[in-house]
Amino acid sequence: MAGALTPPGVMARHDRAPSDAIAASHLRRVLIIMPQLLGDAVLSSVLISALQDMIPDSRIDILVHRPLAELFMHNPAIAAVHTVERDWRKKGLWRTAGPRWALIRALHARHYDLLIQSPHTTDGSWGPALKALLGIPYAVGASPATHGSPLKRFMWRRLFTHTLPSPPDPNHRHVAEWHLDLLRRLGLNPSPAARRATIEPGPAARARIDALLASRHIPQRGFVLFAPLAGQRGRTLPASLCRDFLDHCEDRGLTVVIVSGHEAWQQTFAHALAQGRGDRMVDLAGTLTLAELAALASAARVFVGADSGPMHIAAAMGLPVIACFGPGDHHRFHPWQTRQSLILAHRSCQPCELDGCGNSGHADCLHDIQSRTLLDAFQAFEASSEPIASARTY
Known part of the structure; x- marks a missing residue:
């Protein structure tokens, strides 16, 4: 007896699909649709490499916030990068109607088969809206239950053809794997080799970094990339820990390049760390674009620093990472697919995902980390070419 017919586009069921x-x-x-935060966006790029591997003739477009676009526009696996502005939500629908409509028209001309909305996008309305307006046959995203708004939950249930189950609480699944689950939900199983974050700084950023290193007489793979700051004060490394690490590097004659974000408090913190030190302490705080930071990471020997967006950029560029975790969840956000050593304190409240204790900007769990712990991890990297332990807790 003949089996039931499978609807067009739907695979015949097998044990694993x-x-x-x-x-x-x-x-x-x-x-x-990519996330708005830097680290989340870098981790979501595993979707690009996995899709390219499984569907080599696919045409992959991304929709990303403009400040993050430079990390993806030179990626040969991406056909087109479309951008939205961060302030559109603040300005309101009517004041941004013109650019929104221009974006929708550009997307409509691309005739998509599938829409993927990252589980970490904070604005859950883009996916359902584009699914309806563009007439995209298939759309996959996180569980509708992850949205606090009843309207958004309704839109996701109504318009998305595929959604993930609700994540467990606590959820210790890495964010990169959570993104790959979107493909698994469709019946696509990415190979381990294809599950890599993929960003590309581009030739201009690489040339600028090469020229900068040459002007400072810094050899390729001959320096430590130090990023002690995060977007939140409560995830920034304590100044005393930073000073002890830099003292150690100075004593050993190592070159350290210090980087930070562009906010005034971040640059002030980084400048204070570099002040009064020799030529081997190179202060680039607040001077680099994201693409230049990625190019710098590709030229460094090791990354040392905080749980932050730059940490994920360094990991995506294949740089070994030594990172101190405080309020952030090291299970879900540890560096992806690179040599790594994670340092964290033993506190029952970790991870809290707050900006320090009680959102105070001061995290006791980071201040609990002893300088000797960081230096031991760094010396272990220097002493061995073998992979560093995947996780090291204290």
Whole structure:
């Protein structure tokens, strides 16, 4: 007796595929809505490499906030980078109607087969809206239950063809794997080799960094990239820990390049660390674009610093990472697929995901980390070419 017919585009069910799996031949034109935060966006790029590996002839577009676009516009796996502005939500719908409509028209001309909305996008309305307005056949995203708004939950249930189950609480699944689960939900199983973050600084940023290093007589792979600051004060390394680490590097004659974000408090913190030190302490705080930071990471020997966006950029560029975790969740946000040593204190409240204790900007768990612990991890990296332990807790 003949089996039941499978709807067009839906794969015949097998033991490992979901019952509503989609044939890869029906998913050649893909739009990915990326997260708004730097580290999340870097981790979500695993979708790009996985799709390119499984569907080599696919055309992958991304929709990303403009400040992050420079990390992806030179990636040969991406056909087009579309951008939104960070202040559109503040300005309101009417004041941004013109650029929104221009974006929708540009996306409509691309004729997508599949929309993927990152589970970490803070504005959950873009996915359902574009699914409806562009007439995209398939859309996959996180569980509707992850949204606090009843309207957004309704839109996701109504318009998305595929969603993930609600994550467990606590959820210790790495964010990169959570993104890859979106593909698994469609019946696509990425190989381990294809599950890599993929960013590309581009030739101009690489040339600028090469020229900068040459002007300072810094050899390629001959310096430590030190990023002690995060976007939140409560995730920034204590100044005393930073000074002890820099003292150690100075004593050993190591070159350290210090980087930070562009906010005034971040630059003030970094400048104070570098002040009064020799030529081997290179202060680039607040001077680099994201693409230049990625190019700098590709030229460094090791990354040392805080749980931050620059940490994820360094990991994506293949740089070994030594990172101190405080309020952030090291299970879900540790560096992805690179040599790493994670340093964290033993506190029952970790991870709290707050900006320090009680959102005070001061995290006791980071101040609990002893300088000797960081120096031991750094010396272990220097002493061995073998992979550093994947996690080291104190």
